[in-house]
Every structure is written in structure tokens, then in C-alpha cells.
Amino acid sequence: MSESSPLQNEHVIFTGVNRSEEAAALTASLGGVPILAPFIATKEIIQTDDKDKLLNSNAFKWFIFTSQASVAAFHQKILRNNLEIEYFQVKIAAVGSRTASALEQLGFSIDFMPSVFSADVFIREFPQVAAPEESCLFFRGNLAKKTIVDGLVNPVDEWTVYETVTLEDNVEKVKEMLNSGKNCSVVFTSPSTVNAFHQTIGKDLGYHGFTVCAIGHVTKNHLKSLGITAQVMPRTYTLTEVVYALAQWKG
Missing domain, CATH: 3.40.50.10090 (Rossmann fold)
Structure with missing residues (x-):
């Protein structure tokens, strides 16, 4: 892993409402593979x-x-x-x-x-x-x-x-990715995304096979209430900042 590509081969899964294009581009620029798979839509x-x-x-x-x-x-x-x-x-x-x-x-x-x-x-x-x-x-x-x-x-x-509402197609997409054995990080943007993921994947698969990222202390605390530790949380609560924080943590 080079300093310019701290997310090399890391599949970063964005589970929030699909407004993640800028964060996806940043992920790719840092060597990662962005996966836009919102679990919820409005x-x-x-x-x-x-x-x-x-x-x-x-x-x-x-x-x-x-x-x-x-x-x-x-x-x-x-x-x-x-x-x-x-x-x-x-x-x-x-x-x-x-x-x-x-x-x-x-x-x-x-x-x-x-x-x-x-x-x-x-x-x-x-x-x-x-x-x-x-x-x-x-x-x-x-x-x-x-x-x-x-x-x-x-x-x-x-x-x-x-x-x-929950987007079932993306649930299956993420489930396959997490079961593939590839390096993965999952970004949670709200308690709603946590709940949607937990009910469809998390409570059966567990949370030990990937990096858990949270935007905001409310989301982090909601994860904690379910017994889940967020390894990455940025100081500024935006998608791009969580990518930078993940890159620093991985690097």
C-alpha cells in the first residue's frame, strides 16, 4: 500500500441515500473501489x-x-x-x-x-x-x-x-460483496441505514469481516447500542471526510 493509494484494493460500500458521487470519486483517487449501494431511498x-x-x-x-x-x-x-x-x-x-x-x-x-x-x-x-x-x-x-x-x-x-423505503436489490448486491472475501468497508450515514443493514445482513453475517465507518456521533452511538463498534468516524460529518478518515485509518 503506497502513501498515494492508502485504499488500494479496498471496496468502500456507501449505504446511504445515493448522493455519494463526490465521495466515490475521492475513493477511486485514493486507490479504492467505490460501491454505491444505498440501502434506503426517500x-x-x-x-x-x-x-x-x-x-x-x-x-x-x-x-x-x-x-x-x-x-x-x-x-x-x-x-x-x-x-x-x-x-x-x-x-x-x-x-x-x-x-x-x-x-x-x-x-x-x-x-x-x-x-x-x-x-x-x-x-x-x-x-x-x-x-x-x-x-x-x-x-x-x-x-x-x-x-x-x-x-x-x-x-x-x-x-x-x-x-x-428499503432498496432490496442493493441488499443482495452488498451481501454478495461481503461474502466474496474481498477487503470491504461499509459506510453508515444515519441510524436508518444502520437499521436497514442490520435487519437484512448484519444480524446474520456479523460485523467482524469488514471495517465499520460512521458519519456522526448519533450514527456511531446507534451502532454501539446494537453492540457494534465503528472503527472510523470523521470529525466533520460528511461523506468525503469519512473517506479521508478511512484512508488515514487504513494507511
Whole structure:
């Protein structure tokens, strides 16, 4: 293994929602073999009162987004109901640089982003910029925890804009790879990806035949709750940073 190719012959399996192209290219540049095999996908939840909710959302002081999936679902609702971004005169809070970037691409400005990209840090730092009486609309997925709703003193309404589903074809693809005897690392991006992997592969195969990588302490702690140790976790919670951390660990 050379210093320029610390991931030589390492098959790096990305199990999160398929937004891993940049991390895949980085993996290849470091000598590894990227495997894009998301275990989960997100699907917008469409409801008959979506337009009314959009039109009434200006009553809130803040919009809160914690994932790119929530941004994408929100955008689909805007397009379907023929509204413009300029209609929404609110402040924007985003958890994570990718979430913030997705919002900025739509034309929003980011008014707050926590120093660490996780909901538990968000609820500690948000009071620094938002008065307790300022109301919030939290755009969430169907599997989102109550961390933000229960953790903020602000009045928070939830809008479940997308759902998470398991991709069975990729489950079989990853199972074959892990049983092939090749050097493998599996990247978990959220408790949802951990659960999908654990139920379909992990609880039968175990976790000793590959390197376990986690993005974020929430994901790492969820793995720990299942008795699984994450060998690699980056300080900055992004896919590219987990590749750099894995390369350092392997090197």
C-alpha cells in the first residue's frame, strides 16, 4: 500500500441515500473501489392539503431542514403548486453543509447552521440566534426522531414531507460483496441505514469481516447500542471526510 493509494484494493460500500458521487470519486483517487449501494431511498409524501400548508407557512419565523431529502421534497411541493421561492419570507436553519447547499441552490439564504451537523447540537446552539417565542416549521422524514421538537423551547410544528423505503436489490448486491472475501468497508450515514443493514445482513453475517465507518456521533452511538463498534468516524460529518478518515485509518 503506497502513501498515494492508502485504499488500494479496498471496496468502500456507501449505504446511504445515493448522493455519494463526490465521495466515490475521492475513493477511486485514493486507490479504492467505490460501491454505491444505498440501502434506503426517500420518496416525497404528497397530501391534498400541501398547497394550503405552503401558503400558510409564512406564519412561521423559521424553517428547519435536517437533510437534503427534506429540501428535495419541499422543492417538489413548491414546483407542483406553482409557487416561487420569493414567496417564503422566513429565516432558514439547516443541519449540515450539504443541506445548506441544497437550500442555497434553490435561492434561500442560510441564517443558522450548527457547528456540528447533528440535531442534538442544533438544539443547544439554536437559542443563540432565535428568541423562545419565534415559531418554527420542521420539515422531516417519517423516521425522524423527536430531538428537535422536544429539545427546543420554541413552538415547533412538524411537516412530514418524505418517507424512507428499503432498496432490496442493493441488499443482495452488498451481501454478495461481503461474502466474496474481498477487503470491504461499509459506510453508515444515519441510524436508518444502520437499521436497514442490520435487519437484512448484519444480524446474520456479523460485523467482524469488514471495517465499520460512521458519519456522526448519533450514527456511531446507534451502532454501539446494537453492540457494534465503528472503527472510523470523521470529525466533520460528511461523506468525503469519512473517506479521508478511512484512508488515514487504513494507511
